[in-house]
Amino acid sequence: MNRFILCLSLALLPVPMMRAESSSISSQADSTTTPSATKAPTTATTHPHKAKKQEVRMKPFSQVAVGAGFSLMGVNLQAATNVSRRINLRATGNVFKFTENNISTNGFNIDAQLNMAAAGVSMDYYPFPTHGLRLSPGLLFYNQNTVSADVTVDGGQSFKLNKVEYYSSATNPVQGTARVGFNTQNPAFTLTTGWGNMISRKGAHISFPFEIGAAFVNAPTVDATLTKGEVCDATGTNCRNVATDAGLQSSLQSEIAKYKHDLDLLKVYPILSIGISYRFHVR
Numbered sequence: 001m002n003r004f005i006l007c008l009s010l011a012l013l014p015v016p017m018m019r020a021e022s023s024s025i026s027s028q029a030d031s032t033t034t035p036s037a038t039k040a041p042t043t044a045t046t047h048p049h050k051a052k053k054q055e056v057r058m059k060p061f062s063q064v065a066v067g068a069g070f071s072l073m074g075v076n077l078q079a080a081t082n083v084s085r086r087i088n089l090r091a092t093g094n095v096f097k098f099t100e101n102n103i104s105t106n107g108f109n110i111d112a113q114l115n116m117a118a119a120g121v122s123m124d125y126y127p128f129p130t131h132g133l134r135l136s137p138g139l140l141f142y143n144q145n146t147v148s149a150d151v152t153v154d155g156g157q158s159f160k161l162n163k164v165e166y167y168s169s170a171t172n173p174v175q176g177t178a179r180v181g182f183n184t185q186n187p188a189f190t191l192t193t194g195w196g197n198m199i200s201r202k203g204a205h206i207s208f209p210f211e212i213g214a215a216f217v218n219a220p221t222v223d224a225t226l227t228k229g230e231v232c233d234a235t236g237t238n239c240r241n242v243a244t245d246a247g248l249q250s251s252l253q254s255e256i257a258k259y260k261h262d263l264d265l266l267k268v269y270p271i272l273s274i275g276i277s278y279r280f281h282v283r
Contacts (some may be wrong), residue, residue, distance in 0.1 A: 055130050056203040058082055062283050065198035067209060069275015073145065074116040076273045078209070080124070080198040088124040088199055090136070107159025107168075110178075112149040118142060120190060120215075129201045132209075138190040140215050143183040145269075151176040151226070156236065161251035162258075166231045169239050174229035176242075180259075182269055184218035190271065191216075198277040211273045219267040222259045226252060 060083055067078040074096020080088045096116035103110040122138030152175050153159050153168035160166070168174040192213025200207055231248055232239040242248055 055201050058085075058199070058201070059283070060084060062281065063199045063279055064282050065207075065277045065279040067198060067207075067275050067277025069209075069273055071211075071273030072270055073118050076275055078198065078275065078277065080277075082199045083123075085129050085201070086126050088126075088197070090122045090124050090138075090198070091119070092122065092138075093119045107153055107157050109152045109154065110149045112147060115144065115146050115148070117144040120187075122190065122192070124197075126197060126201075132195040132197050132207075134194055134197070136190075136192045136194065136211070136213070138192070139187050140190050140217070141187040143186050143188060143215075143217065145182040147180040149178040151178055151224070153229070158234075161248065162254040164247075164251045166248060167234055167236065169230035169232050170236055172230045172239070174226055174231060174242055176224065176226035176228065178224040179221075180223075180263065181221040182217055182266060184221055184267070185216065188215050188217045190214070192271055196277075199279050205279045207277050207279070209273075209275060209277060211271065213271045215269045215271055217267060217269045219260065220263045222256050222263065224252060224256055224259075 061081050063082045065078075065080045067080075069076045069078075071094055073094035075094065077093045077095075078090060080090040083089050094116060096114070098114040099112070100114075101111040103112060118140055119142040120138050120140040122136040124134045124136045126132075126134050153173055155168055155170035155173045157173075158165050158167050159174070166174075190213065192211050194209060194211035194213075196207045196209035198207055198209055226242045226248065229242055230239040231242055231245060
């Protein structure tokens with residue numbers, strides 16, 4: 001009987017041990033697989049480069065820009081509209097006035113006035129629509145850029161014309177006028193280049209246009225007259241009318257020819273301007 005109980009005990013002993021071992025293996029498997037199964041997926045943090053602003057498509061004549069600035073012709077005003085992807089149509093105007101009195105040179109007293117007034121149109125061509133570089137042929141159809149002056153010589157004062165010395169009468173001083181015109185060719189062709197699109201193809205409202213070039217206005221005109229008063233010798237005698245004195249008038253024309261030669265370079269009048277503009281959407 002004792003032998004039977006012993007054999008039965010030995011037969012049943014491995015069962016719980018195997019179950020325990022199986023449970024232990026299962027729990028180890030769970031412990032190794034659970035973290036990976038429940039672990040939240042990680043996402044890489046990316047830092048993409050800032051995207052460049054793209055070109056904004058615009059209908060023809062849907063934008064208008066106005067601007068103001070300064071130029072060699074004075075205060076500069078501009079207005080522009082878009083014609084196509086690469087072309088703007090632009091109108092410009094310049095105005096300036098300056099007066100300087102009591103200028104003294106070669107015995108002459110001069111009261112001078114500078115008057116700048118001009119207007120034109122240009123076609124702005126942008127080979128790269130999203131960049132500011134442009135080429136602008138145009139037409140200066142209104143040009144009143146002039147310098148005018150009243151000329152006097154104090155009584156008894158000497159003055160020179162073409163290296164010849166004259167003396168103004170003490171009782172009837174010499175008087176005259178002078179004028180320089182920078183508008184021989186009117187209208188005149190203009191050609192400029194520059195940077196800055198008043199109607200930005202990137203959608204910006206504010207721009208700072210810069211322009212440099214020339215207006216082909218032909219050689220300036222120079223006119224001067226001495227028609228009032230008398231000239232005398234060094235003693236104040238032997239006076240004669242300046243308007244009818246052949247020698248004085250010949251000297252005056254020689255002096256005018258010198259001034260024309262000196263100003264001949266300005267037949268190509270420089271254009272230089274810088275300013276600020278603002279764009280509006282109109283349709």
